[in-house]
Amino acid sequence: MKSNHLFKEIKSDLPASIVVFFVALPLCLGIALASGAPLFSGIIAGIIGGIVVGAASGSRLGVSGPAAGLAVIVLGAINVTFGGDYKTFLLAVVLSGAIQMALGFLKAGFIGYFFPSSVIKGMLTGIGLLIILKQIPHALGWDKDIEGDDEFFQANGENTFSAIGKAWEFVTPGAVLIAAISLAILIFWDKVLSKKHRFFQILQGPIVVVGLGILMNYLFQNGTLNFSLKPDQVVKLPVPGSVADFFGQFTFPDFTQFTNPAVYQVAFVIAIVGSLETLLSVEATDKLDPLKRITPTNRELKAQGLGNIISGLIGGLPITQVIVRSSANITFGAKTKMSAVMHGFFLLISAISIAGVLNMIPLASLAAILLMVGYKLAKPSLFKQMYKLGWEQFVPFTATVVAILATDLLKGITVGILFGIFYTLRHSFRNSHHMKDVVTTQDGQEQHHIVLAEEVSFFNKASVMNALDKIPNNSKVVIDCSNSKSIAYDVVELIQEYKTNALNKNIQVQTINFIEPGFAASPH
Template identity: 75%
Template sequence: MEENNIFKNVKSDLPASIVVFFVAVPLCLGIALASGAPLFAGIIAGIVGGIVVGIASGSPLGVSGPAAGLAVIVLTSIDSLGSWPTFLLAVVIAGVFQLLMGFARAGFIAYFFPSAVIKGMLTGIGLLIIIKQIPHALGYDKDPEGDLAFAPTTGGENSFSALTNAFQYVTPGAVLISVISLAILILWDTVLSKKHKIFQLIQGPIVVVILGIVMNYLYQSGVLNFSLEKDQLVQLPVASNLGEFFNQFTFPDFSQLANLEIYKVAVVIAIVASLETLLCVEATDKLDPYKRVTPTNRELIAQGLGNMVSGLIGGLPVTQVIVRSSANINFGARTKMSAILHGVFLLISAITIAGVLNMVPLASLAAILLMVGYKLAKPSLFTQMYKLGWEQFVPFTATVIGILFTDLLRGITIGLFFGLFYTLRHSYRNSHHMKDVITMEGGREVHHLVLAEEVSFFNKASVFNILNTLPENSKVIIDFEKSKSVAHDVLELIEDFRANAKRKNILVEVRNFNQSNTLLLQRN
């Protein structure tokens, strides 16, 4: 799938881009609502994420736009900076910082995240999508669409309280749309798409959205005895003319360039947005059926450009986003043309057909996202990770639980902590090898301790334990033959042991120690 061949896959990319477009509209609006920003700022960020980042990015299937993980940061930053235009200046500066990070080749950070944590992130997001979308499928729409955190939302609810309340406020019209939509999606995915190429070209979600518009019209006209409230539909700002459309754009307040608080906010946005992007890149590459590898430094540059443009015209900060990226992959995209087209569709729709899009029930979109969530969090994945052993299963499970009960970045941090624990445990257990005991003349036991190739500060405890358990009146050979790097702390430990061994009548012999081939690490 070469980059210069992206137009050759339009028959796959076009249907996927339409699906991503329909998924992106409520997400953009929901994240803007949760961020305390103008609703149109979410649409601007979606347009920029699709077109600007899509063109500049080297990610074949990643889709960028406003990120739920930044919603709390945006909300508090607007308040601390005092105005929306001042915050936009911080977004522009954050983009500059990301550009510098990309040119400084900081993208290598992405390769330090274990596979188990990335899979846990995908599964956790899948389960969270399901939890978040069930209320919308039932017609309970108090929770912002774009919020992906357990913490209370602008409505004072968290993910699970909203789920509980949803069953107390069921809207029959929304449930009917959700059930029919899910049935269509399952039928399309398991049967129809395998029967004829026409069902591969026309994707199930497109049919679901059209069906939702038709059913909503039948509700409003009284043909079907059901109804939907305004907050159960997509709510896109409607401009009556082109001038009114452009009046919705806002520009940064450059008079605040000397305000140090702006640079603090910009640094936070740049770091969090870059981490979310790199994590999403890693996850998206794992989902890519062609297993292509995204150039991470180029991605940081693309995101920097996106945030500069988004901030300059009144948009929210952008990152690569896993919900839209996974929907893009699940519905057949082949190249980044899908992401670019979805941005074009957002732009065209905001200018021309916002009124029509406002007839799309959130229940239709919830059905689509429920399918996306299921594909990310299939039960078979838990079984697969369990069979790989505790070293994979525990960080995976910890990441899933962390994401469900905190938020994306905290959940990943929890998973990384458990991953680091197993890494240190593995390092602790593999610092040395003790050969069999040999009995010498006079009855003195000889213990042959062979140190590993790399002996770090973290191995200090295991080396101490093995030396401390040596019996009295024995001899120990400490062999550096295989060692290339031994931490200074471990060498000090060995020296201390040699000094105190006489008390236990232990003879100590050091072999193959060479100052030139053993690195003394001066820091822990």
């Protein structure tokens, strides 16, 4: 691809990339914080997501990086599964990338369509609530072991709410002040200022909160404000003395753990959930694209896989395409993928040149940003919306949320899918056939007419059996298969047996286009 072609939309892509950079920088740090990972790992993931995935992806407007949707999985994997061994976790990230690339080559980009939307929304809502619960201690200024387990009931006898209650015993007034003012700014920015003028859309609320946090921390340090923050209550990024020093700070996976089964389990979970979140984001981004371009999903899986392999190899968090950054990219006029790539370079430059400034950011500022992220994932209006859609949507959604909060992400999704399957089977049970009105023949005999559905599966057997059992003695029944393209063998066998048993009840059975095993279709 020629360079002049790459930069043909630079007038649109450059401003959009700057906005995305300002959105991504605090989120990269915040998601690393929520994941219980080194903060530098979030920056690495943002850089790789922008430069590598942005270049390899077929998405014109999608932006990739560390995602809130994986934070809970990462938190549990690092702290619980691997006992704090981050290098072993990085091996799982590399393997997850390999799995994603394999899925791309196997053309598995359609897998996202097999997850019920109610379960997906429940997953994102559960993640949002968990992010909120896990960040409350940071907002209060209690930063000792607040990450805990990703499960509600924790191994140390605490649970999520008791851990929050304990945080009130260690409140830091300076942190609470920063978090409260930051939340107020974010809410006001989102609800009022961003709708007033385009300037407030370009200068995003999170970057203002980060700037304010740095300023307040500086005022705390020089005594202008009578508050203070402890060293472990601010961002800790390594400060490179040169470009060589910067690249020397990368962390590498522990390849000796290749035989550890837990590594493969975590890798599989990251690959599946990350791929699912990416595919959902791709679908949403394509709908927002003014030109309605379609992203090739299999290529996207390959690009995400490549990004995760590289991110894991140098110490970064898992990567997905994320709708927050993608929607900001579209809103501010990006035309090509160069916007995503350039935002990655801006993250790289900032990590090399202003790491010392970034280390002035209070964790309470990032906690406020994540509280807003969590709220947007778990808006109360979503519960109301899902309720209005009926029990078939609301029950799997709610079950997923509750199960995620009470157990963990993977178990929660499994519970939601089981509820979804139940309603699918229930729906299938009810739609296996329909009964026409009963008519009376000239000789006074009742005639019942059963029309089978287009697809009659094993799960419809009970429903068809119930309908046939209700046919009264001394009557006639017509079993019409004219509309059926496929009838499961179990149902075929049931109809055959019914035809024989009906003789004992003096029931005449007529079948239309019924295909018996081993015979061609013919009316009987």
